Amino acid sequence: MGTYRCLKCGKTVSVDLRFEKVRCPFCGYKILVKMRPPIIKSFKAR
Numbered sequence: 110m111g112t113y114r115c116l117k118c119g120k121t122v123s124v125d126l127r128f129e130k131v132r133c134p135f136c137g138y139k140i141l142v143k144m145r146p147p148i149i150k151s152f153k154a155r
């Protein structure tokens with residue numbers, strides 16, 4: 110699974126990477142940019 114954002118309508122789309130064709134389900138746009146998952150830094154400060 111990957112989270113992508115449509116360049117056209119700006120919606121966030123969760124796409125299973127097993128599917129080759131990635132397309133925005135909202136507007137049908139083919140160009141989606143991959144969004145990085147939020148990195149939670151959990152090191153201890155002391």
Ligand SMILES: [Zn+2]
Nearest residue numbers: 115118133136
């Ligand atoms: Zn779209």
